[in-house]
Amino acid sequence: xxxxxxxxxxxxxxxxxxxxxxxxxxxxxxxxxxxxxxxxxxxxxxxxxxxxxxxxxxxxxxxxxxxxxxxxxxxxxxxxxxxxxxxxxxxxxxxxxxxxxxxxxxxxxxxxxxxxxxxxxxxxxxxxxxxxxxxxxxxxxxxxxxxxxxxxxxxxxxxxxxxxxxxxxxxxxxxxxxxxxxxxxxxxxxxxxxxxxxxxxxxxxxxxxxxxxxxxxxxxxxxxxxxxxxxxxxxxxxxxxxxxxxxxxxxxxxxxxxxxxxxxxxxxxxxxxxxxxxxxxxxxxxxxxxxxxxxxxxxxxxxxxxxxxxxxxxxxxxxxxxxxxxxxxxxxxxxxxxxxxxxxxxxxxxxxxxxxxxxxxxxxxxxxxxxxxxxxxxxxxxxxxxxxxxxxxxxxxxxxxxxx
Amino acid sequence: xxxxxxxxxxxxxxxxxxxxxxxxxxxxxxxxxxxxxxxxxxxxxxxxxxxxxxxxxxxxxxxxxxxxxxxxxxxxxxxxxxxxxxxxxxxxxxxxxxxxxxxxxxxxxxxxxxxxxxxxxxxxxxxxxxxxxxxxxxxxxxxxxxxxxxxx
Numbered sequence: 001x002x003x004x005x006x007x008x009x010x011x012x013x014x015x016x017x018x019x020x021x022x023x024x025x026x027x028x029x030x031x032x033x034x035x036x037x038x039x040x041x042x043x044x045x046x047x048x049x050x051x052x053x054x055x056x057x058x059x060x061x062x063x064x065x066x067x068x069x070x071x072x073x074x075x076x077x078x079x080x081x082x083x084x085x086x087x088x089x090x091x092x093x094x095x096x097x098x099x100x101x102x103x104x105x106x107x108x109x110x111x112x113x114x115x116x117x118x119x120x121x122x123x124x125x126x127x128x129x130x131x132x133x134x135x136x137x138x139x140x141x142x143x144x145x146x147x148x149x150x151x152x153x154x155x156x157x158x159x160x161x162x163x164x165x166x167x168x169x170x171x172x173x174x175x176x177x178x179x180x181x182x183x184x185x186x187x188x189x190x191x192x193x194x195x196x197x198x199x200x201x202x203x204x205x206x207x208x209x210x211x212x213x214x215x216x217x218x219x220x221x222x223x224x225x226x227x228x229x230x231x232x233x234x235x236x237x238x239x240x241x242x243x244x245x246x247x248x249x250x251x252x253x254x255x256x257x258x259x260x261x262x263x264x265x266x267x268x269x270x271x272x273x274x275x276x277x278x279x280x281x282x283x284x285x286x287x288x289x290x291x292x293x294x295x296x297x298x299x300x301x302x303x304x305x306x307x308x309x310x311x312x313x314x315x316x317x318x319x320x321x322x323x324x325x326x327x328x329x330x331x332x333x334x335x336x337x338x339x340x341x342x343x344x345x346x347x348x349x350x351x352x353x354x355x356x357x358x359x360x361x362x363x364x365x366x367x368x369x370x371x372x373x374x375x376x377x378x379x380x381x382x383x384x385x386x387x388x389x390x391x392x393x394x395x396x397x398x399x400x401x402x403x404x
Numbered sequence: 405x406x407x408x409x410x411x412x413x414x415x416x417x418x419x420x421x422x423x424x425x426x427x428x429x430x431x432x433x434x435x436x437x438x439x440x441x442x443x444x445x446x447x448x449x450x451x452x453x454x455x456x457x458x459x460x461x462x463x464x465x466x467x468x469x470x471x472x473x474x475x476x477x478x479x480x481x482x483x484x485x486x487x488x489x490x491x492x493x494x495x496x497x498x499x500x501x502x503x504x505x506x507x508x509x510x511x512x513x514x515x516x517x518x519x520x521x522x523x524x525x526x527x528x529x530x531x532x533x534x535x536x537x538x539x540x541x542x543x544x545x546x547x548x549x550x551x552x553x554x555x556x
Contacts, residue, residue, distance in 0.1 A: 034521030156506030
């Protein structure tokens, strides 16, 4: 049994059949996981200024860049092991660097509140064993975390839910479109307009307090009735909800207070985003957007977006992430105008514009370690095949060694 | 999916009984149930029925790879989520501590398995749609959001 690193579910019941040091077949992994485990098609090669070179020269050039930069940002981290992340944070401290990860434009706000214990949460195993009402809000788990419904939430038979989805569980979807998850939640799909989550939450709070909400009264009272009857509920907060209420996030806390039997679960995409958030939170008290000086300073201006717009940074090291593919187009020219170091197993859009590229091993396939699942459980990753590529942890070791 | 009437419209409709069925409609039903082959209808083999024969064969082509119970898995639509593995009542009965709990199947008695990110069906004789006391079970079709599982 090996662990899949396709998404933040970190399924540890995968069988991999290896032949000639290649994964020939995977069993039990979803399509997304199977594709990741079979390795990347376009492997990254070490390069400097788009010219192929050897890995030692790439590392030397990286050391030059990080030593000479006035203010460097270390970005990415969500596809690295906990060990590599811890070393990355140490490196940021030594360099007085800005450190940020993809949770900065993903689920950072939510995870911060969960780690601050402002929101109740539980483990995925609790959900499997006890949950009877499941709310997918702004999240299409069926596509983003394909095994979420079948492995933990809706379909399995749990200790207290022996009749599974047929009688014991109810799944509700709240979304702006009829996603694949919503298709499974037949009869309990609430379609909302774009950015309509805030209004929906306020109306739901009213309905839960016994008032008659103005907004879609009939459906709202019906939903409030289901939620009130729940013995053990879970709200799976997707990126759709987090984005929509990011200016007024505390209304989610107000809703959670009205629902004492419910737990909040962040629907994390990258497999170890929560790992990085927890490590940085333990170190500094913040989950992302931190600058290390004498002490750690947290400010929104240290997010990758703001840093690039305001030109606060003069170099960037990107580990296992592809911001060029996900950031808004107008700020990409700012990213391309500074030296970029890209550490990744595969060729990505970012690697194509990078000043220096360092290929690394695919974590969970060519190198092992640990990672944190979306519910906060530590999962061991397995090394399945051997390759000549360095794990990102070792690359961090080399950089730490070179600057000290 | 193709209907009996669509198949019937393409047959000679002469009720000649050469296929062994009493009417062309009965032959259309047998064709759909994959009990008879198009070649059993000898008048269709004549030259003037060539377009109808080709149309019939193309209509029946999608069900060619079906299991004995009529189960077809479309690999291009399957995402390997495993909803069918966990929802199938036979899988739950045969493997309550593996597939029934959402984990990897622990024995070979299960019907559905995910291999290389796509579902494959085996042990088809265990399916509730198989045999004399078969029932019209929809447990694997309903949880599939992409429509990758079909019965013909």
